[in-house]
Amino acid sequence: MATIKDIAKLAGVSVTTxxxxxxxxxxxxxxxxxRIEEIAKEIEYSPNALARSLVMNKTKTIGLLVSGLSREGxxxxxxFDVLTGINEFCGAEEYDLVLFNTTTSKQxxxxxxxxxxxxxxxxxxVQGIKNDDPxxxxxxxSNIPCVLIDVPVxxxxxxxxxxxxxxxxxxxxxxxxxxxxxNIAMVNGHDQAFVSKERFKGFELGxxxxxxxxxxEWVCDGEYSERKAQEEALKLLNTYPEITAFVCASDLMALxxxxxxxxxxxxxxxxxxxxxxxxxxxxxxxxxxxxxVAQDCFRMGYAAADLLLSILRQTSGDRVRLIExxxxxxxxxxxxx
Amino acid sequence: MATIKDIAKLAGVSVTTxxxxxxxxxxxxxxxxxRIEEIAKEIEYSPNALARSLVMNKTKTIGLLVSGLSREGxxxxxxFDVLTGINEFCGAEEYDLVLFNTTTSKQxxxxxxxxxxxxxxxxxxVQGIKNDDPxxxxxxxSNIPCVLIDVPVxxxxxxxxxxxxxxxxxxxxxxxxxxxxxNIAMVNGHDQAFVSKERFKGFELGxxxxxxxxxxEWVCDGEYSERKAQEEALKLLNTYPEITAFVCASDLMALxxxxxxxxxxxxxxxxxxxxxxxxxxxxxxxxxxxxxVAQDCFRMGYAAADLLLSILRQTSGDRVRLIExxxxxxxxxxxxx
DNA sequence: CTGAAAGCGCTAACAT
DNA sequence: ATGTTAGCGCTTTCAG
Numbered sequence: 001m002a003t004i005k006d007i008a009k010l011a012g013v014s015v016t017t018x019x020x021x022x023x024x025x026x027x028x029x030x031x032x033x034x035r036i037e038e039i040a041k042e043i044e045y046s047p048n049a050l051a052r053s054l055v056m057n058k059t060k061t062i063g064l065l066v067s068g069l070s071r072e073g074x075x076x077x078x079x080f081d082v083l084t085g086i087n088e089f090c091g092a093e094e095y096d097l098v099l100f101n102t103t104t105s106k107q108x109x110x111x112x113x114x115x116x117x118x119x120x121x122x123x124x125x126v127q128g129i130k131n132d133d134p135x136x137x138x139x140x141x142s143n144i145p146c147v148l149i150d151v152p153v154x155x156x157x158x159x160x161x162x163x164x165x166x167x168x169x170x171x172x173x174x175x176x177x178x179x180x181x182x183n184i185a186m187v188n189g190h191d192q193a194f195v196s197k198e199r200f201k202g203f204e205l206g207x208x209x210x211x212x213x214x215x216x217e218w219v220c221d222g223e224y225s226e227r228k229a230q231e232e233a234l235k236l237l238n239t240y241p242e243i244t245a246f247v248c249a250s251d252l253m254a255l256x257x258x259x260x261x262x263x264x265x266x267x268x269x270x271x272x273x274x275x276x277x278x279x280x281x282x283x284x285x286x287x288x289x290x291x292x293v294a295q296d297c298f299r300m301g302y303a304a305a306d307l308l309l310s311i312l313r314q315t316s317g318d319r320v321r322l323i324e325x326x327x328x329x330x331x332x333x334x335x336x337x
Numbered sequence: 338m339a340t341i342k343d344i345a346k347l348a349g350v351s352v353t354t355x356x357x358x359x360x361x362x363x364x365x366x367x368x369x370x371x372r373i374e375e376i377a378k379e380i381e382y383s384p385n386a387l388a389r390s391l392v393m394n395k396t397k398t399i400g401l402l403v404s405g406l407s408r409e410g411x412x413x414x415x416x417f418d419v420l421t422g423i424n425e426f427c428g429a430e431e432y433d434l435v436l437f438n439t440t441t442s443k444q445x446x447x448x449x450x451x452x453x454x455x456x457x458x459x460x461x462x463v464q465g466i467k468n469d470d471p472x473x474x475x476x477x478x479s480n481i482p483c484v485l486i487d488v489p490v491x492x493x494x495x496x497x498x499x500x501x502x503x504x505x506x507x508x509x510x511x512x513x514x515x516x517x518x519x520n521i522a523m524v525n526g527h528d529q530a531f532v533s534k535e536r537f538k539g540f541e542l543g544x545x546x547x548x549x550x551x552x553x554e555w556v557c558d559g560e561y562s563e564r565k566a567q568e569e570a571l572k573l574l575n576t577y578p579e580i581t582a583f584v585c586a587s588d589l590m591a592l593x594x595x596x597x598x599x600x601x602x603x604x605x606x607x608x609x610x611x612x613x614x615x616x617x618x619x620x621x622x623x624x625x626x627x628x629x630v631a632q633d634c635f636r637m638g639y640a641a642a643d644l645l646l647s648i649l650r651q652t653s654g655d656r657v658r659l660i661e662x663x664x665x666x667x668x669x670x671x672x673x674x
Numbered sequence: 675c676t677g678a679a680a681g682c683g684c685t686a687a688c689a690t
Numbered sequence: 691a692t693g694t695t696a697g698c699g700c701t702t703t704c705a706g
Contacts, residue, residue: 001454003683014693019685029691046454050391051683055698059387061435069424071635074414075618081411091438096456098398098435101428117338117383119433255622281412285592287624298408340699351677356701364675388699392682677706682699689694 002045010039022047053120062090062308063121064099065112065135067128075226076252076280078297082127082149085301093309095122112138123308125149125301130192147308149300151194152320159311159319161303165195168293169202170209171327172247172275175291177210180336181245181273185218185236187229187257189249199249199277218243222253229256230263237264237272244272244336251276251283251292258288258332269334279328288331295325339382347376359384390457399427399645400458401436402449402472404465412563413589413617415634419464419486422638430646432459449475460645462486462638467529484645486637488531489657496648496656498640502532505630506539507546508664509584509612512628514547517673518582518610522555522573524566524594526586536586536614555580559590566593567600574601574609581609581673588613588620588629595625595669606671616665625668632662 004018011018013032021028021036039045053059064086068079090097100115112135116124123145129136131151139146140153148160176184186203189196200219207214220236222229229248237243237260248254254276258268266272268288276283279294303321310316341355348355350369358365358373376382390396401423405416427434437452449472453461460482466473468488476483477490485497513521523540526533537556544551557573559566566585574580574597585591591613595605603609605625613620616631640658647653 005683015684016686016694017692020692023685027691032691044450046451048391048457048683049455050387050396050457051698052685053698054385054387054391054683054700055685057698069421071418071421073421074417077411077414077417080414080417081408084406084408084410087406087436087438094438096435096438098433099424101424101431101433113381114383118386120385120387282619282622285619285623342699352700353678353702354676357676360701366675369675385699388682389701390682391684391699392701394682675706678704680701680703682701684698685696687694687696690692 002043006043007036007039007045011036059120059122061096061098061121063116063124064097065102065124065126076278078278081297082301085298086125086305089302089305113142116144123312125304125308131194132192145308145311147304149304154319159307161300161307161321163295163323163325165198166202168325169199170206172293173206173210175327176245176273179333182212183243184245184247185243187220187222187232187246187248187253189224190221196249203247224250226252226256229253230260233257233260246274248276251278251280251290254290269332273333275333291330291333292328293325294328296323299323339380343380344373344376344382348373396457396459397431398433398435398458400453400461401434402439402461402463413615415615418634419638422635423462423642426639426642450479453481460649462641462645468531469529482645482648484641486641491656496644498637498644498658500632500660500662502535503539505662506536507543509630510543510547512664513582513610516670519549520580521582521584522580524557524559524569524583524585524590526561527558533586540584561587563589563593566590567597570594570597583611585613588615588617588627591627606669610670612670628667628670629665630662631665633660636660
């Protein structure tokens with residue numbers, strides 16, 4: 001593979017000159033510069049990013065730590081959307097992305113910091129990390145620039161992007177309350193996600209605002225799984241048939257609840273209202289289409305990359321990006337009779 | 338950031354010894370080795386993969402060239418599934434993935450080979466490339482190890498993974514024919530995808546096998562888009578109401594056709610049968626659930642990574658991996674009355 | 675068992 | 691405008 005040395009030899013100049021010519025420095029004679037460029041093209045030279053990074057101490061690379069990069073992640077296209085957003089922004093900024101492998105069994109052999117430092121990524125975007133993951137503390141301790149999705153961590157070098165999850169659920173409750181619902185249950189996700197806490201807070205606050213009471217036995221953990229949500233909803237509906245609406249912390253779980261309702265012969269939305277969260281692709285395609293809180297995951301990814309680069313460049317002091325969400329009213333919610 | 342030099346100094350040995358100790362060479366005194374490892378841990382040393390790669394001429398990195406990494410790609414989870422499969426295999430083999438940015442406007446500034454050589458990736462997996470993309474020729478010309486998804490390219494250093502697209506559609510036709518359908522139309526995808534040709538061939542062969550005639554005016558191009566497929570199907574159904582079944586080259590297009598049918602008040606599957614291809618997540622969630630040819634995209638990705646590494650290691654001579662597909666009969670196909 | 679020295683391909687002072 | 695030199699952090703002969 002051709003190097004600048006080869007070019008230098010062919011052009012009869014020093015490697016320094018070649019380096020400068022190729023990197024667009026002004027202090028190179030126009031003719032030599034031209035000659036060098038021609039030769040470079042001719043011998044199909046391509047710069048060795050490794051060598052360059054080594055000496056410049058900059059890799060133009062950001063790392064991606066993704067927990068949901070598994071077979072199941074395909075159903076909710078969240079991970080994918082975020083990834084796309086990141087990719088979009090990084091493309092424009094000429095940063096490349098490296099996907100770290102954390103799916104392996106030996107993920108715990110290497111510490112987070114090691115993973116990043118080995119590859120000399122300039123920063124990291126972390127997605128889908130659970131709040132009992134040991135990496136989380138490391139992220140906070142290390143000084144590697146980092147942006148988390150939906151995990152509130154703030155430091156000199158770390159920030160996060162999220163949506164207003166409290167408000168998202170509150171909007172939902174308001175909508176439900178306006179439709180006359182009073183007996184509202186919630187299917188939350190597991191505790192290892194920060195958003196679960198927020199969404200539950202939104203539930204409490206929303207109920208309070210509507211003058212309704214939260215019954216703790218009507219709040220269950222669907223583990224962000226369709227099947228589990230279905231089971232839990234089934235139990236709840238059997239025990240408390242007076243429930244008229246379910247607020248779910250994810251669309252997949254809402255789908256599970258709709259299944260449960262169907263199983264019991266309760267029509268959605270006529271006899272039961274159900275709401276989701278996320279607005280995954282399925283939400284609008286399914287029948288009845290899901291009323292849900294839409295998160296723009298693409299924008300979240302885009303903003304995450306933006307924030308990370310601004311941390312890298314120390315251009316701004318803020319460490320948080322809040323993305324708007326929106327209640328999409330579709331066909332799983334209806335006025336109570 | 339700590340280097341082996343630091344360790345060497347602290348341990349009172351040469352860098353050579355440190356290097357050997359850390360890389361598990363046998364010819365190092367056990368005690369020195371232990372000391373070195375302790376120090377390494379203490380000062381939080383992590384090896385610089387850049388430097389190592391530079392000297393070893395191996396990066397343990399494979400590149401990913403993905404065309405469908407855009408906002409729309411989220412609907413069909415194909416790209417994501419393939420990615421997941423690749424990631425799974427590479428994780429086990431300790432290879433990292435770098436995502437190349439081809440979405441940028443300046444994608445044509447850099448040639449394919451440049452892109453790969455700059456980052457010194459050991460090989461590349463290419464997905465979603467269209468057959469009029471100039472990169473394709475470059476892939477063939479260059480000697481960079483490469484595996485394509487669904488694009489038949491074979492050379493010393495290149496191979497591909499795909500499914501039997503001809504057979505996939507033939508299975509569909511067989512199914513439809515058995516249900517009594519004779520007036521079968523096809524919504525194919527655009528010409529820039531290799532699979533389109535295959536799927537059309539499957540259509541011809543299938544019809545032939547069933548003793549049915551292909552009417553060219555009943556074959557249209559849905560461009561793999563839901564909306565376009567809907568439009569085309571609408572036209573066709575208006576002009577030729579005798580059509581009783583649509584074979585589509587993708588699930589998204591099948592969804593479009595179902596929409597068109599609904600628009601015209603034709604019930605699916607009672608008054609019109611529709612089949613898809615891919616078995617994306619939507620296919621089974623939508624009502625009526627789509628009869629479709631399922632491709633295991635996860636396995637395709639997994640196989641692609643497997644094939645690439647075997648090319649890199651020159652362990653086997655085959656350059657093709659064929660993944661099974663399966664006709665999933667659901668609720669958009671029905672016996673004709 | 676250990677060290678000295680060379681070199682991977684490149685950039686960046688510091689001359690000239 | 692160009693060249694000399696040093697060095698990024700690591701591995702690898704080759705000598706001891």
